[in-house]
Amino acid sequence: MGGATGSKRVPRAVREQQMLDAGVRAFARSGYQNASMDDIAELAGVSKPLVYLYLNSKEELFTACIRREAAALVTAVRAAVERDAQLWSGLSGFFAHAAEHPEGWTLLHVQARTHGQPYAREVAAMRAEIVEFVTQLIGAAAREHARGAARARTLAGTEVSGLAHALVGAAESLADWAGDGRAGGHSAQEAAATLMNFAWAGLGNLLQGTGWSPDRVG
Amino acid sequence: MGGATGSKRVPRAVREQQMLDAGVRAFARSGYQNASMDDIAELAGVSKPLVYLYLNSKEELFTACIRREAAALVTAVRAAVERDAQLWSGLSGFFAHAAEHPEGWTLLHVQARTHGQPYAREVAAMRAEIVEFVTQLIGAAAREHARGAARARTLAGTEVSGLAHALVGAAESLADWAGDGRAGGHSAQEAAATLMNFAWAGLGNLLQGTGWSPDRVG
Amino acid sequence: MGGATGSKRVPRAVREQQMLDAGVRAFARSGYQNASMDDIAELAGVSKPLVYLYLNSKEELFTACIRREAAALVTAVRAAVERDAQLWSGLSGFFAHAAEHPEGWTLLHVQARTHGQPYAREVAAMRAEIVEFVTQLIGAAAREHARGAARARTLAGTEVSGLAHALVGAAESLADWAGDGRAGGHSAQEAAATLMNFAWAGLGNLLQGTGWSPDRVG
Amino acid sequence: MGGATGSKRVPRAVREQQMLDAGVRAFARSGYQNASMDDIAELAGVSKPLVYLYLNSKEELFTACIRREAAALVTAVRAAVERDAQLWSGLSGFFAHAAEHPEGWTLLHVQARTHGQPYAREVAAMRAEIVEFVTQLIGAAAREHARGAARARTLAGTEVSGLAHALVGAAESLADWAGDGRAGGHSAQEAAATLMNFAWAGLGNLLQGTGWSPDRVG
DNA sequence: TATGAATGAGATTTCATTCAT
DNA sequence: AATGAATGAAATCTCATTCAT
Structure with a gap:
């Protein structure tokens, strides 16, 4: 829902770019604090833990x-x-x-x-x-x-x-x-x-x- | 501790300015989200409920x-x-x-x-x-x-x-x-x-x- | 429900002891990790934030x-x-x-x-x-x-x-x-x-x- | 990376012992809860799914x-x-x-x-x-x-x-x-x-x- | 035999806000 | 005019576990 693609099992490098896309969009729209990791994960079309697995923390993202x-x-x-x-x-x-x-x-x-x-x-x-x-x-x-x-x-x-x-x-x-x-x-x-x-x-x-x-x- | 004055029973108009002083300082230094109402109340030298009594909410403040x-x-x-x-x-x-x-x-x-x-x-x-x-x-x-x-x-x-x-x-x-x-x-x-x-x-x-x-x- | 007393507005020192009682019981029964702060708060008959306000963190508790x-x-x-x-x-x-x-x-x-x-x-x-x-x-x-x-x-x-x-x-x-x-x-x-x-x-x-x-x- | 051997295609019995070695060490050092399955898999030099394939769950391990x-x-x-x-x-x-x-x-x-x-x-x-x-x-x-x-x-x-x-x-x-x-x-x-x-x-x-x-x- | 990709569920912690005095 | 006591709601983050290959 609102996620980027519906595709599953995407290689890491690609997913990371999708996550950065989502991050840029969410942070730009709502600001650092108001953009929640849930929002970003949903925008990227993945689950939250995957975002953490790849980008480690909200700050690093x-x-x-x-x-x-x-x-x-x-x-x-x-x-x-x-x-x-x-x-x-x-x-x-x-x-x-x-x-x-x-x-x-x-x-x-x-x-x-x-x-x-x-x-x-x-x-x-x-x-x-x-x-x-x-x-x-x-x-x-x-x-x-x-x-x-x-x-x-x-x-x-x-x-x-x-x-x-x-x-x-x-x-x-x-x-x-x-x-x-x-x-x-x-x-x-x-x-x-x-x-x-x-x-x-x-x-x-x-x-x-x-x-x-x-x-x-x- | 660190509060503006130690004086009690200050008229409302004065207290409000103290709170605004505290707010401006805290918001400028830490940003809206990172400045907590606790910080601001302490900086203003009053208790939190008083801040709410006078300024109603963080947004209004x-x-x-x-x-x-x-x-x-x-x-x-x-x-x-x-x-x-x-x-x-x-x-x-x-x-x-x-x-x-x-x-x-x-x-x-x-x-x-x-x-x-x-x-x-x-x-x-x-x-x-x-x-x-x-x-x-x-x-x-x-x-x-x-x-x-x-x-x-x-x-x-x-x-x-x-x-x-x-x-x-x-x-x-x-x-x-x-x-x-x-x-x-x-x-x-x-x-x-x-x-x-x-x-x-x-x-x-x-x-x-x-x-x-x-x-x-x- | 299951909380210690039903009494409200208890002075801090008393509440802290109640929290320690709850902590001892919960930790002894379930171990450090399995005892959740939710459990402890409920056992103490207070809300979780109050536990944090008084005892700062699970480790300190x-x-x-x-x-x-x-x-x-x-x-x-x-x-x-x-x-x-x-x-x-x-x-x-x-x-x-x-x-x-x-x-x-x-x-x-x-x-x-x-x-x-x-x-x-x-x-x-x-x-x-x-x-x-x-x-x-x-x-x-x-x-x-x-x-x-x-x-x-x-x-x-x-x-x-x-x-x-x-x-x-x-x-x-x-x-x-x-x-x-x-x-x-x-x-x-x-x-x-x-x-x-x-x-x-x-x-x-x-x-x-x-x-x-x-x-x-x- | 710190794993036991680097060798591939090891018979099951041997792999299981390597995993138990890793488990004993990790559990002894960090305790049950703090030792994560990731740690143990890395210590054993295998991937996590393999640990699950052989030992089914953390409890069983x-x-x-x-x-x-x-x-x-x-x-x-x-x-x-x-x-x-x-x-x-x-x-x-x-x-x-x-x-x-x-x-x-x-x-x-x-x-x-x-x-x-x-x-x-x-x-x-x-x-x-x-x-x-x-x-x-x-x-x-x-x-x-x-x-x-x-x-x-x-x-x-x-x-x-x-x-x-x-x-x-x-x-x-x-x-x-x-x-x-x-x-x-x-x-x-x-x-x-x-x-x-x-x-x-x-x-x-x-x-x-x-x-x-x-x-x-x- | 073996693994990179992915997630559901739940943990700790924080904060704006209110109640009773 | 002023405050100590208390909480609902939501945030970040972790972990055991599974899927697809």
Whole structure:
């Protein structure tokens, strides 16, 4: 009932993936505490003891879910970046993956951060990896900008870091927004474009020293 | 033991605030589910039945905590905005409040979203209110921009909405970043300035239609 | 139903004793693992959570039961010994207590030794205390003997120790035997007398060096 | 993995012994309940279903273990007795076997008594058999004694039974004592000698009616 | 002869919540 | 205004046992 397949006697590796699927879905929907092992077992179409036999405990199951989703997201972003090393590609890959795996994205963005150290650390590591990508891409974008500009200053480390964090935060918020129905069906591409618009101009401003400053009105 | 005061026979209004203090702290630290009513009662320095007498249930207590903290944040942002109706002031006020009330901020940003409908709605309402501020401020900034620019197009509703979400997300991410030790002690002011830099330029670009577009490299 | 009293709202100290009573009975009858916390709670006439509230866990409950019964037994033996410092009194006190508290005795002798370190140690400590009593009493009896005998050698430390262990073991076995129906209703007094008969003569033999030795037939 | 052999296709009789070995070890170490069928299967180097195929259930496995060890002990004692029909030989044989098979001895002495009817009966039967030996041997010793004494009364049935129980209990206690390191390495022979000393003299006293009685001091 | 896959039943433990004072 | 005593309901986890090959 509600179970994945009706098939019996499935090899372990396959069952484990089914269980992780169920875990991701249940945790994303109900949160760590509210998703019971009974729910997850039923969703996976197996009995509870089998879940314990393969994944040992609720905590380990949660960790395994987070790890799988984090790895998938990082892989998606990395692949996008490796195609052409553009900020646009990275953002686009990120939004596309988040849109295609809304439960995985919710698990990482909403659920995993809520629960103590072990999980939050896992997600923080993934986020750091993505921030690192973005930082590199901002560097590349800065060089691109500089080529087409008369004079350009060099960005300080914390400037780039702050920028990267702002960008990732904006991306996360937009991913949520796009994931909701509330955005009126805006696509991953549009979200990426909106953000690029923002980032590109902000970057240019920053490089040319024409940026906004507190004593300016606005 | 560890309770707030040791004093007895405290008027209801005061006791309630003590309980909310305890609730905010406990929920922010441990999350909704892991914070037990026992913990909260002990933290508040009263017995559990009294908590129930005044706040009825864990859900209501949580809601009351969120409402209080959300109101405080909105009030802070509103006050900042009302001083001079500038985007900068709003952002600055937001960062300052988040920095001064880390537990309240954690409660709103990290914990409240995790839990199903009743609470999430509360937070969504607050977020919507802030997005609304930002939307208005963006409108004001757009007019400001337009005054100094040759030609400026009018922004579409979803554009503004997307921008506002990106901005709020970036702000939240920066608030976390600044809240950590990892930013090397960056202040609320600096975070606000970084973000303004970003937003201001992006906004200009958008208004002038000179923004980045996917077929451009970068 | 089957619960101790029907009384409600009993002070904690009293309830705790009722719980220990129930624990001793249940553990003695069914063993540690087979006695469920449900059984114990029902036997004590309270709900399970109350048992946990007061005694924390099954292990702690078991420990508390063992400790109480061990203390009671030691106290009984000590009191008997202190009345007149005779081996007879000690044995008699021991048998009387074991006969009057068969469940406590079973708990200590049969159940507690079966389960790992923490409990076995508790019982071993109690047994050591009793062996110590017996050792002292053997010393006294030896002096008594010596006064009425022509020549008497001094006992070696390990001889006394071995004797004490044998005596305690014999007493334990007899306590079980007397506790069963199988002894045909033999009383504690008779068991004590039988054992004294044994011990007294054995002691005399040993002191006079007329004891049995392997190369003798028999 | 820690299993006995790695060899496949072993004849049933051999496999069964391997399983009993594993069972005895596991039950002696952890007790009936704590030793899981998984543990035992792993220890035996086979899969769980095979254990069930050969031994049907945990209860039957336990019973088989007890039976094998009890038979071994009884056989050892019987052999010793049959050599020369002396109490000394029986005790000596008993101690020697217990010392050489500590896990079997633990199983019989400590674990088997704990668990309800089915097992306890098994052990009780063995104990009864040994008590019976001892009773016969005491009879023989009594005749021996009588031959060298002026006048000797006849022992009542319960007297002999009590004696036998005391003796067996003392023997068990001494077996534990000698089995520990605490006895300072006392051997089976010494334990047997200590006990014989005790028994021999007690017996003589009893036969001659010169034993200790409650109104005597001591 | 032998095993990987799977489960029903039941154990301990926790927690929000109420009663009686 | 305030609390010690008490519980219903549900969660995680374990284990003896069987199925299908």
